[in-house]
Amino acid sequence: MRRPIPADRLPLLRTDAGLGLSDDEASARRTIFGPNRIAERPPHSGAALARDTARDPMIWFLLLTGLLFMLVGDYRDAAILALAIIPLVGMDFFLHRRAEVSIEALGSVLAASALVVRRGQRITIAAEELVPGDIAIVEAGASFPADGLVLSGKGVEVDESVLTGEANPVGKTGLAAIEDSLGIAEENWVSAGTRLLTGKAFMIVVFTGQDTLYGQIVQTAMAGPTGQTRLQKAVLGLVRILLAGALALCFLLAAVRLWQGFGLLDALISAATLAVAAIPEEFPVVLTFFLAAGVVHLARRRALVRHAMAVENIGRVSIICTDKTGTITEGRLSLSSLLPARGTDENDLLRAASMAAQSGAHDPLDAAIAARAPPLDPSWSLKRLYPFTEGRRHEAAFWTGGEGCGLLVIKGAAEEVIAACDLAPDERQHWLGEIGKASRRAEKVIGCAMQETSPSPPAEEPRGGYKLIGLLGFADPLKPTARDALARAGQYGVKVVMVTGDHPETAAAIARQAGIASDPAIITGEQLEAGLADGAPMPADVFARVSPSQKKEVVAALRQPGAVIAVTGDGVNDVPALREADVGIAMGLKGTRSAREIADIVLLDDNLGTIVDAIAEGRQLFANLKRSFAFLLMIHIPLVLSAAAVPFLGYPLLYLPVHIVWLELLIHPSSILAFASRPTGKPVPAPEPNFFSAPEWIVIAATGALITGAVILAFLGALDLGIGQARAAALICLVSALGALTLLLSQGGKVPAAIAGLAWLSTGLPLTPVAAWLHLNPLPAHLWLLTFGMGTIAAAACLMIKMASNGRYGGRKLDLSRS
Structure with missing residues (x-):
């Protein structure tokens, strides 16, 4: 189950697979990250059992009644009542241990030892001595001792049922290089507690102990x-x-x-x-x-409960308000269509789009553009960025060329870019029609335009006067499990409402594909603001062109008597909505710490089906x-x-x-x-x-x-x-x-x-x-x-x-x- 790797942990994963870590490196990292051990609840002590027994009114009743019988000389009945305490205490102990064993069993699948490469030699160490950056070797039949990445291996198949509940073997492949989290696929990742069925895997350890997915499950269950x-x-x-x-x-x-x-x-x-x-x-x-x-x-279902109210409320949920990207769709954008304007070609459009991309943003959309864009002329130099804002819904970059001219390039929501361009009315209608066509194909459509200026970047980005370069369409396929999850939600009488920043037509197409509704009712961000001013509830299947900061308003719009609303979120901007919801659900894979801390439930797999299971x-x-x-x-x-x-x-x-x-x-x-x-x-x-x-x-x-x-x-x-x-x-x-x-x-x-x-x-x-x-x-x-x-x-x-x-x-x- 793939997880994002924090930027500060990536440098720890540059270990030479042939040499491994030195003893000093391993010792230093163990000091930082602690032992690769899931803290266990102390065994049920006699003192704890005595405290529980002292709270049982039945025990006091037997003691006091037995004392009464003794005072009047009925020693047989007094002895019988004293002996009756034994089965009662035994029953209490059995019920307590039954609950504890079910929790302790969660931590019983972890490996006791691990074969690692240290100082260029293969040695066997206690699994708790593993640290991030260690190179571990796992043989068929053994459990993976930590969360990490497969570096090499042939015919590697893993049993992940301990985490996913699915008994089918999952194939894994080696990762050639670790550059960042974007290049890591599900088939590269292995998790602590899962078992290698076939093959032999060389892995590099990324997370240990309580930082592993299994560690999080056990800690939540124990706490x-x-x-x-x-x-x-x-x-x-x-x-x-x-x-x-x-x-x-x-x-x-x-x-x-x-x-x-x-x-x-x-x-x-x-x-x-x-x-x-x-x-x-x-x-x-x-x-x-x-x-x-x-x-x-719920922990076994990969849903970690942080607040007791969630255990009670999750079964009452009647509406799930969820993001589209990464929950209903894969969140992996691919460039599917290019529509350059007259006088430009596809290379011009790709080049302009790459110039407007925010450098180092690691955005899937920018990554898809960069994969297709031709190289820039080295004479061009980036001078200033104008970041994306919820008000403008596009980003811009100012470049200067070798001849001293300036070029302002913008990229963003297609209709916003069209509105900023100098176009004749019939041209504007033509391009708006093209946006509608691409959106109905469930494509995320962005526009790209440019404007020649003086060599000095403007203090504020111009509102108009741009020349349209064209439109780009991106496909974001449905998750394989999305339709089934939505169908099961319908069987439970739970309405799923999709929230997205995409064009309404794109959102409608995705909603139809996923089975949310055959003719989805859509409310846009502008309509949302106007409707809230009227104070009337606004039932809808889809909220489109909605900014993250509006998700709290979406919850308010869906609020009606008897409704219990669950909201998913992953970013800082989602925190108000998570707090407003009856059940706030944070994404464990891509969610920020602030979202996870405010949420009632944290999903370990960012899967809509997990919410339905919960x-x-x-x-x-x-x-x-x-x-x-x-x-x-x-x-x-x-x-x-x-x-x-x-x-x-x-x-x-x-x-x-x-x-x-x-x-x-x-x-x-x-x-x-x-x-x-x-x-x-x-x-x-x-x-x-x-x-x-x-x-x-x-x-x-x-x-x-x-x-x-x-x-x-x-x-x-x-x-x-x-x-x-x-x-x-x-x-x-x-x-x-x-x-x-x-x-x-x-x-x-x-x-x-x-x-x-x-x-x-x-x-x-x-x-x-x-x-x-x-x-x-x-x-x-x-x-x-x-x-x-x-x-x-x-x-x-x-x-x-x-x-x-x-x-x-x-x-x-x-x-x-x-x-």
Whole structure:
């Protein structure tokens, strides 16, 4: 994956391939650039695990309740609760390590050693000792130890799937000379972590350690996003409200139990059990887990997240506002047509265009002209440059010849150059027509003109009086992936708006070729300014003849209620637009540092398809989170209501502390592991402005109420058999509902099936010797089947309610089951 090479690093790449670096050179560069190592997150220490454990209210609940049992002499129950802490801590450790391993695995593909040329000898060194300018030799089957350029090699094919996700081998060729970044093609570049499949490659190291593409991915994933999202703040606010309500309900229940004459111990245990059942600690845990997972998944998609808000917002994007050049098109201009004016030929036109080019600008357009232009007469001398400005949209150069005459040459936007030339009305119309013809061929058209003057350069460039030399047309082909990316964006309901400085006809032709629109609506920069003055939104497919400084205004023009806008940018002038956008996306390959720092997401490959992939990841993340929260609500509603209602009615406690442990061991991992689905390729609808719609809240509340009724009915129905049987019936009913909800709300797969199976299997605990520890008694077979069926059917009613509700409530569909 090709990257621009900073000018200050080019001199470091002049290493003699046969000699390599000296020890002194390598040592000096290692001091500057550091070791070729990706910093790793320290392992999960016991102290860190202890801190996490101390924040878990379930642990405190078990400790305090166990202490109460000890105070009243019930040492068996106290020991059971103490032992119950072990599986809870083990589960926390497993979930923490699962998240960490997925991140740490990113850094596990780098080479441990490297064969290099040093002091004219081939030696093997630790890969972390590599520095920019080192000559490394990579054999088939080995991974490239750093980012760099292939100098020579035969039949070199590379597996880049670790960065691109594409399994097809990619051919690489050697680079004859390293002059500047413009001469480096994709087939010359190799990246750290990719693997050489065939051949033998000699490479020169350009970037090491955290400066490599792989290093950037790993660092972003390990650091995680900063700040809190709106959803995080909303969830924390909800948790505070529920916590306050739970505490009030607990005090009320304790008072009621004392009034009913059950004693202080029963009152305290009742209140503590209800508190733990009601405290929604899973919500922030699940949200944090999924946001962190989103960062890792987006990094694997070559989109580095810098702000947490982006993980939430990327899935909501409805409009992508993107540059044409380098994103939709290749950004590699080739001279495709020449139209010299009367009395001039193609060489005259090329020579004049090269004279107007800004020396050393490394502009692709100027490079294309220089490749075709004939040499200049050495008697001509450049005296002054008049740079391109957004106001004039052309550049000029003043030259003096051997005879003492002066010549002012201009090159720029074709219609601007035509306007500066002395032309008869019919000639002007002719040339404007030629501009339109070339533009409709999707060519970028520039004009060139000149004016003879005195030998002294004018203080200001003349506004008119030029003689037209002709027009030049440049082709900038579509990226091979552009049409597919735009088509996928359309499938997701995302509108792509192209922003370009090109002629409107050129922009329209590119938009048609790319599939943006068959008849694109176009707004020019002038129309944009006028429209903004009116204050009305301006929906368009293309914004043409727009300067970089106007991109912020483009965002304002597209702004409408409900729209979430993503903007791409790479330059300093794009910073205001990136800040204005809901999601600012900077180009990692060609973007400036200022653009990358202000952006929410940085693309590692400058590919429009990567943005669409990121939207898919964001939407899947949101869908997963929504299903997980629905699951938590549907299972917590009956847990809390039954835990409160039964003792309020004067019956013995439904749940004992050890029962809450059982349920916690099922609910906590289910809410995370069962709903961590990945994009399937099937478009996922954009999230609604509200997390749950009104119909979805109805489904959640109705399902929770049905399961609550089933649990209480199971308890009361078995109470005549004894309190141990009644509790067993209620728990079997609730756990069977939990298993059914896991399957119904997930997108299927082995993990949800395994979790549901484990939950259903645990309903057999009352039949085992463990039942005595759980204060449960076995149920008759018919009653076990009845209570199991009650819970499963009550949960399955969730799906039936959803199906019956689809198309109602204003036509809004419910999305709580499989998408």
